[in-house]
Amino acid sequence: MNALHLASERANGSVVITVTGELDLATRPELAAYTRHAIDVDGGTVIVDLSGVTFIDACGLSSLIAxxxxAREHDRPLLLAGATPAVLRLLKLTNLxxxxxMVSRPGAVGTPTTGRTATGPALRSGSPGTDR
Structure with missing residues (x-):
């Protein structure tokens, strides 16, 4: 089992939460508590950097949706950064x-564009205020 490691830092007025390891049923509560604390305490955008995620299952995806x-209920934007191929594949398979x-990397928050994954400064998919 690959443990989950979480770290955070402030960057450009945002809080970046770096996630390393597995996102699954066992690590869901830890990710939820850590990220909710950042949403409650820090103002501004919360960016979840998934570039270190080695495994994600339906429970991990469910935690990201929650x-x-x-974040939306607390008027805080939540972005995903550095999504690994495994994360992108699961999002695509589940139509989410x-x-x-999504942004290509944690420091790439700029003017988002709608649609596909690319290497530009920032990417945006979906419409604000909607969850599936």
Whole structure:
């Protein structure tokens, strides 16, 4: 089992939460508590950097959806950054790739564009205030 490691830092007025390891049933509560704390305490955008995620299952995806909803309820944008191929594949397979606002890397928050994954500064999928 690959443990989950979470770290956060402030960057450009945002909070970046770096996630390393597995997102699954066992690690869901830890990710939820850590990210909800950042949403509650820090103002501004919360960016979840998934570039270190080695495994994600339906429970991990469910936790990301719940966190997006929680952030929206607290008027905080939640973005996903650095999504690995495994994360992107799961989002696409579940038809949730249009639900999240995604950026190519944590420091790439700029003017988002709608649609596909690319290497530009920021990417946006879905419409604000919608969850599936």
């Amino acid at each position: 966190l997006k909803r929680y 790739d249009g639900t999240f606002t």
